[in-house]
Amino acid sequence: MPVLPEYDLSGKTAILATSGGKEAPFWGQALVEAGASVFAVARTQALLDAVLKSLPSSSNGAVMDANLPDSAKHVMAQFDQSHDKVDILVNDARSMYAQPLEEISADDWDAVQTRNAKAPFLLSQQVLPRMAKAEFGRVVNMISELAERGMINGSAFAASQAAVLALTRSFAVEWSRFNIRINAIGTGLIDTEGQSLETQQEELLVRYTPLRRKGNPSDIGPLLVYLCSESCDYSTGQPVYIDGGLNAHP
Amino acid sequence: MGAISMLESLSLEGKTVVVTGGGTGLGRAMVRDMARAGADLVIAGRRTGPIEEAAAEAESLGVKAISVATDVTDSAQVANLMKTCLQQFGKIDVLLNNAGAVSDNVRKPIWDLTDEEWDRIMRVNLTGAFYCSREVSQTMVAQEHGKIINVASGFGLRGGREIYMYCVSKGGMIQLSRVLSFNLARYGITANTIVPGFVPTGATDSMAASLPRGGEFLPNGKLGKSEDFGPLAVYLASAASDYMTGEMFIADGGGLAAGITPTGHAPVVALEA
Numbered sequence: 001m002p003v004l005p006e007y008d009l010s011g012k013t014a015i016l017a018t019s020g021g022k023e024a025p026f027w028g029q030a031l032v033e034a035g036a037s038v039f040a041v042a043r044t045q046a047l048l049d050a051v052l053k054s055l056p057s058s059s060n061g062a063v064m065d066a067n068l069p070d071s072a073k074h075v076m077a078q079f080d081q082s083h084d085k086v087d088i089l090v091n092d093a094r095s096m097y098a099q100p101l102e103e104i105s106a107d108d109w110d111a112v113q114t115r116n117a118k119a120p121f122l123l124s125q126q127v128l129p130r131m132a133k134a135e136f137g138r139v140v141n142m143i144s145e146l147a148e149r150g151m152i153n154g155s156a157f158a159a160s161q162a163a164v165l166a167l168t169r170s171f172a173v174e175w176s177r178f179n180i181r182i183n184a185i186g187t188g189l190i191d192t193e194g195q196s197l198e199t200q201q202e203e204l205l206v207r208y209t210p211l212r213r214k215g216n217p218s219d220i221g222p223l224l225v226y227l228c229s230e231s232c233d234y235s236t237g238q239p240v241y242i243d244g245g246l247n248a249h250p
Numbered sequence: 251m252g253a254i255s256m257l258e259s260l261s262l263e264g265k266t267v268v269v270t271g272g273g274t275g276l277g278r279a280m281v282r283d284m285a286r287a288g289a290d291l292v293i294a295g296r297r298t299g300p301i302e303e304a305a306a307e308a309e310s311l312g313v314k315a316i317s318v319a320t321d322v323t324d325s326a327q328v329a330n331l332m333k334t335c336l337q338q339f340g341k342i343d344v345l346l347n348n349a350g351a352v353s354d355n356v357r358k359p360i361w362d363l364t365d366e367e368w369d370r371i372m373r374v375n376l377t378g379a380f381y382c383s384r385e386v387s388q389t390m391v392a393q394e395h396g397k398i399i400n401v402a403s404g405f406g407l408r409g410g411r412e413i414y415m416y417c418v419s420k421g422g423m424i425q426l427s428r429v430l431s432f433n434l435a436r437y438g439i440t441a442n443t444i445v446p447g448f449v450p451t452g453a454t455d456s457m458a459a460s461l462p463r464g465g466e467f468l469p470n471g472k473l474g475k476s477e478d479f480g481p482l483a484v485y486l487a488s489a490a491s492d493y494m495t496g497e498m499f500i501a502d503g504g505g506l507a508a509g510i511t512p513t514g515h516a517p518v519v520a521l522e523a
Contacts, residue, residue: 001258001261001263001288002261002262002263002286002287002288003257003258003260003261003287004260004283004286004287004480004481004484006283006480006481007257007260007481029256030256030257033255033256033257034257168507169507169508172469172504172507173469173504173507173508173511174469176468176469176470176471176503176504177469177470177471181470210431210432210435210436210495210496211435211440211493211495212435212436215493216493217256218255218256218259219490219492219493220493221256221257222256222257222259222260222485222488222490222491223485223490223491223494225257226260226481226482226485229481231478231480231481232481232482233470233474233478234446234447234449234470234474234475234478234479234501234502234503235482235499235500235501235502236469236470236503236504236507237469237504237506237507237508238500238501238502238506238507240494240497240499240500241494241497242491242493242494242497243493243494243497244435244493244495245431245432245435245440245495245496247496247497248427248428248429248431248432248495248496248497249432250432
């Protein structure tokens with residue numbers, strides 16, 4: 001099966017950061033399959049362990065609690081012990097939260113914004129100047145399409161996703177000149193458990209999705225790899241949605 | 251890349267792709283990379299010379315390729331194009347609606363535009379894609395799969411100085427993809443739009459004259475190349491994009507992300523007390 005060598009990530013070093021959810025291990029797998037070596041960053045030890053399990057045994061990582069001062073600096077200090085450059089940064093900023101407005105506490109609001117928006121902000125602040133110095137970088141922020149749409153009980157989460165989309169655009173305008181490309185992947189529903197189509201279609205939102213199924217990680221992995229590759233040279237500051245057609249729904 | 255499970259879906263081996271406007275510019279670059287990724291190709295264009303060359307180049311890369319002289323504004327010629335593809339390859343997996351008029355786009359104040367000038371660009375840039383999509387639709391429904399890729403422009407999302415038909419027709423391409431995607435999803439057919447920013451090709455010289463400098467106005471600091479669109483088109487033509495439909499893939503050097511701010515605008519404002 002001929003696959004264009006342009007998608008190859010051999011020799012590239014990626015930082016893959018996750019704020020939550022079950023999908024980050026698959027992004028690690030996609031990056032590794034394309035040839036990259038991956039340093040994992042996660043909000044909790046359990047999330048970190050899950051990502052590391054998907055990576056070659058020589059891989060390492062760090063826990064990052066964005067509530068703590070200098071958290072991103074500490075992560076980069078750990079990164080520097082085993083790596084000498086960072087080519088790719090993937091922020092999976094989709095720790096899910098949905099509550100009716102009157103039940104969202106100020107603490108929960110802060111937690112959602114901290115893990116989903118502040119953590120990618122702080123990491124980008126550390127990584128982008130390094131990429132600029134090396135005159136190469138690819139950043140992909142994984143967000144939900146709720147960055148652009150409303151959903152009942154989704155306010156706090158949607159605000160965090162829109163924040164990361166705004167960061168994507170602003171960072172791109174500020175940093176693309178240094179051969180850095182910063183884009184986002186917007187996702188809809190994703191199944192990581194291999195649910196049957198019948199089970200999936202019991203959910204209203206799946207029946208509402210034009211392609212009438214959930215996405216699976218292998219639907220997203222190749223797009224992530226393309227956006228991380230050198231051949232993705234003219235796209236920057238843009239979200240690419242891959243959601244079974246939900247965005248085109250009336 | 252070694253043994254790859256997730257990324258093998260980026261191959262186009264065994265797929266048949268129809269490309270309009272495939273002889274020159276972006277179309278030619280996309281044809282070349284789709285051939286490298288293993289696709290058989292049917293290359294359409296008004297002029298025979300460039301499409302014959304494109305087909306010969308694709309064949310030299312080890313795939314089957316034919317050229318079919320086609321004016322996409324003539325639905326009978328579009329019907330012939332798809333019939334020829336089916337006779338030769340027995341299926342149409344991907345339709346890439348890339349044909350478009352740039353160089354002869356008329357730039358005038360609206361009060362000077364004639365009916366004919368409006369109709370001509372709308373027909374080449376939008377009606378042609380409608381004819382092609384309509385023509386392949388039932389074939390793709392019967393196959394229970396298919397991908398339609400429309401090539402629009404950043405001007406399809408913003409206004410351009412005295413660029414009426416180009417902006418409107420390219421905006422129409424984005425909407426054509428959305429409506430196709432919504433209605434054909436149930437048949438396993440997807441439709442997406444490539445949205446290029448400014449890319450100098452032989453056809454765009456008239457527009458280049460009105461753009462400042464050589465790409466310094468873009469966040470990327472440089473203009474795009476036709477070659478930037480090859481791996482992107484391969485991705486959208488491949489099974490790797492099966493879950494994407496109705497979407498835009500924008501590649502414009504960051505122009506739309508910046509949008510309202512002129513080049514170099516970098517205010518510094520301290521936090522208000």
